[in-house]
Amino acid sequence: MSAFSLSRASVVARKEWVDLLRDRKSIFWALFAVAISGPLVLCILYFVAKSVSERIDKTTAAIVNVAFAPDLVRHLERRGIKIDPDPADYRDRVKRGELDAVIVIEPDFQQAMAEGRPAKITLVTESSRDRSAPIAAKLSREIERYAARIGSERLMLRGVSPVVASPVRVEELDLSSAEQRGARLLQVMSFYALFAGLMGAIAAALDVTAGERERQTLEPLLTTPVTAMELAFGKWLAVSAVNLLAVTISLTGFLVALQFVPLAKLGIPFSFGVREFAGFMAVLVPFAFMVPAVLLAIGAAGKTAKEAQSSLSIGASMVGLLPMISFLRQSQPPWWDALVPVNGQYATLSKVLRSETIPTLDWAAMWVIPAGIIVIALFGFARTLANEKLLAGR
């Protein structure tokens, strides 16, 4: 075989690029999906966060036997909580989710209070329902605050300083910065950026591999002096360019959406400026070149586009599933986690969002590992392209 000719490879790349962009429908829908999904998720997040904070602000306390504890009711009202007196069927309604939490006051509440016995209050909740939890926690906190006030008043009446009754005072020092708390919510953004780096490549990779075989254009191509490696390289460049376009569109979509979604109003101080954009690109560019190489190597083995598509779904679910491990993991990730493709990218993107300093080793991993995978995948791709058995259709 002749030596690798870069000019022939670039002829292939240019032809594939033109050909791919003429496939207007596939390209449009792939890029549209990528452009819209990020902002859409951002909007959903915004509305979820907004409704939660609204519900907490407008907490209504359902109180059974409200007449037995007028002092507590006054305390709650002063704290801006509306009172829903004596709800009927409250157990069923809590169970059904119509009420978030119900305070039940025992009939002898005032008597116990007067005699200095602990006066009993029951807080009826449904702990398996996530959306009720913040409301229940807020009510519980307010009741404790009320109890603490009464307690200190009693001590003062007896001439004892309330400090005596508080031998330990807990103060929380939260080391996360405001950006980091916001970033936790917006880790989905890392996920969608990676998602874009996959979506942009799938249709194009299918088209230039199994599509080429199915349209019977691979065989004529292989009777020209072009080598399988030149074909593989050119096709990879073209698909990567499309993929890079998808990634850029996805990030731009996020940037634009962030201008319109007032996250700061909800107390989510989230900055995605030039620095974050550059950091994202530094991670996503090698990723956007790596994914096509792998997809092409897989896709080339398919005799038909349908066959290739079903094998490509493995790659697609890997990108979907690997970040779930980081998402759900409770313990510290092992050291090699940063080296696993997709997972490493996800972790580094999250660090960029959290404004953490990223070690040089991590940056190296973001570039060296994809480069290695690209080389291996391209060799595999070239081998499959020229495979006699696939050519003869057997």
Added chain:
Amino acid sequence: MISANQLTKKFVTKERSSAFTLRGKTREIIAVDRVSFEAEDGKITGLLGPNGAGKTTTLRMLSTLLTPDSGKAIIDGADLATQKVAIRQKLGVLGDAKGIYWRLSPRENLLYFAKLQGMNRADAERRATQLIDELGLGALADRPTQGFSQGERMKVAIARALIHDPQTVLLDEPTNGLDIMSTRSMRELIRGLRAQGKCVLFSSHIMQEVSALCDRVVIIAKGRVVFDGTPPEVLSQSGASTLEDGFVRLIGSDEGLFA
């Protein structure tokens, strides 16, 4: 000039009854069995045989797509075993797969292959325009080939095979699926290549077509050469009165094309 000497190709197939069958039956098929023939410059050589006789496999070996298991072939002085790139430059191939890029225009299809053949831009454009004119594709030259008729697509495919003005041309069933008018213009084109002194090797399963065009006929059946000579010799050697009868007798089966 093509000289094939004892070319042989075997295929090993694995037959699995379902996706979950682990071990399938392996079957060895000898697709081409020690095929030898010569095709000279300035002559049209026909490779004739029923479906599945080994014509396409023979042409695929000559066009460097498949590596022969044994045997040799020399094309224009280049050895098939060692000088694949040289052969690819000398050969124009219209193979079994005649697909063209349907999002590209005929001109773009041609220019792509011209550049892969190493032609410079000016030469490539001149030659593409020349072929487009010769084949009467002028009105369609810059439209995407999607929606072209079978004949129009075939014209683009043959122009692509000839883009680098090769000395030797391999055509695998070039008239398959064409109507009478397109078939006639394809024959004209093949005769035109002979007039230019090219070596044309084309395959067909239609005796009449081969006899109308060829200077020499090589008949293949079940992977073996069963006849090599001129069309009149088909009659004399088989003792038949018509070419079709002669063909059927030579391939040794009354079932003919359906064997």
